[in-house]
Amino acid sequence: xxxxTLDSAPPPFFRQGPSALSKxxxxxxxxxxxxxxxxxxxxxxxxxxxxxxxxxxxxxTVLRPFVWLDGGARYFQSLQASQADAAAAQYQLGLQSQRxxxxxxxxLENARLRQLLELRARVNAPALAAxxxxxxxxxxxxxxxxxxxxxxxxxxxxxxxDEWGVLGQVTRVYPLVSEVTxxxxxxxxxxxxxxxxxxxxxxxxNGTALELRFLGAHVDVQLGDVLTTSGIDGVYPPGLxxxxxxxxxxxxxxxxxxxRCTPVAHLNGTLHVLxxxxxxxxxxxxILAPPIGPGQGKGARP
Numbered sequence: 001x002x003x004x005t006l007d008s009a010p011p012p013f014f015r016q017g018p019s020a021l022s023k024x025x026x027x028x029x030x031x032x033x034x035x036x037x038x039x040x041x042x043x044x045x046x047x048x049x050x051x052x053x054x055x056x057x058x059x060x061t062v063l064r065p066f067v068w069l070d071g072g073a074r075y076f077q078s079l080q081a082s083q084a085d086a087a088a089a090q091y092q093l094g095l096q097s098q099r100x101x102x103x104x105x106x107x108l109e110n111a112r113l114r115q116l117l118e119l120r121a122r123v124n125a126p127a128l129a130a131x132x133x134x135x136x137x138x139x140x141x142x143x144x145x146x147x148x149x150x151x152x153x154x155x156x157x158x159x160x161x162d163e164w165g166v167l168g169q170v171t172r173v174y175p176l177v178s179e180v181t182x183x184x185x186x187x188x189x190x191x192x193x194x195x196x197x198x199x200x201x202x203x204x205x206n207g208t209a210l211e212l213r214f215l216g217a218h219v220d221v222q223l224g225d226v227l228t229t230s231g232i233d234g235v236y237p238p239g240l241x242x243x244x245x246x247x248x249x250x251x252x253x254x255x256x257x258x259x260r261c262t263p264v265a266h267l268n269g270t271l272h273v274l275x276x277x278x279x280x281x282x283x284x285x286x287i288l289a290p291p292i293g294p295g296q297g298k299g300a301r302p
Contacts, residue, residue, distance in 0.1 A: 048174075053175050056176050128276075130146040130160075130273050131146065131147045131272055132145070132146055141185065144180050145178070146180055148177070149174045149176045150173050153277055154170060154173050157171075159276045161240065162266060164265045165243075165265045167180070167182060167273055169181055178275075180273070183205055183265070184208060184210065184263065185207075189202055190236060190242060191232055192212075193229070194221060199221060201227075202214070209263065210262075217254060217256060221245060221257070223245055223248055227243045227261060237276070241264045243263045
C-alpha cells in the first residue's frame with residue numbers, strides 16, 4: 001500500500017469531547033463568574049460557613065499537640081523566671097493601684113462636670129471573652145481567628161481588645177469562629193485622639209504599624225504622645241488606648257507631616273481578647289438627632 005494513502009489523523013475513538021483549549025476557556029470563564037458572583041452577591045458565603053464548621057473539629061484536633069506542648073513548657077519553667085514574673089506583676093499591680101486611685105478622682109470630677117453641663121452618660125457595651133486560635137494563613141493579611149462566632153452573638157464590625165488596648169475589628173463571622181483583622185492591616189482605619197494636645201486624626205494601618213495621615217506639618221504631635229479612640233465613629237468606645245507616637249517627620253517642602261505610631265496592643269502575642277458585642281450603641285445619646293415631629297420638617301415655621 002502506498003504511504004500517501006495512510007491517514008495520519010487519530011481514529012475517532014481518541015477524538016471524543018472538546019479540545020483542551022475549549023476546556024481551558026470554559027473553566028477560566030466559569031472561575032471568573034464565580035469570583036464576581038461571590039464578591040458582589042456573596043453567593044459562596046454559606047459554603048464557606050459550612051466548610052468552616054466542618055473543619056473546626058479537625059482544626060481543634062491539630063492544635064491540641066501545640067497546646068499541650070506549650071502547657072508543658074510553661075509547667076517546667078524555672079523558679080527564677082517565676083519569681084521574676086511575680087515581681088513584675090507586683091510592680092505592675094502597684095502602678096495599676098495608683099492609676100485606679102487617680103481614675104476614681106477623675107471619674108468623680110467628670111460626673112460633677114456632666115451634671116453641671118447636663119450631659120448624659122455614655123452607654124457601655126457588653127463584652128465577650130474569647131481566645132485566639134491561630135493566625136491567618138497569609139502572614140501579610142494581619143488577621144487572626146478567635147473561638148467565638150455567630151452562636152456566641154459575635155457581630156461583624158465589633159471591636160476587639162486585649163489587656164493593653166485596641167487589637168482590631170471582627171471582619172468575618174462563622175458559626176463557631178470569627179476572623180479578626182488587626183489594626184496594622186492596610187485596610188483598617190480608626191479615629192484617634194491625642195490625649196496631650198486634643199488633636200483628632202485618622203490612624204491607617206501600613207502593614208507593620210500605624211500612620212497618621214493628612215495632618216499639617218505644624219500639627220501639635222510629639223514623640224511619645226498616647227493616642228486613644230475618639231469615639232466619633234460610633235464603633236469604638238472613647239478612651240481606649242490605641243498607639244503611641246514613635247516617629248514625627250516634618251519636612252519643609254511637604255504640606256503634611258509624616259507621623260508613625262506603634263500599637264500598644266500585643267498584636268503578635270495576645271492569647272485572650274475581649275469582643276464588644278454591640279458596636280452600634282457607642283454613640284452618646286445626647287448627640288443623636290431627635291425625631292422630627294409634625295410641623296418640624298423642612299420649611300416648617302414655628
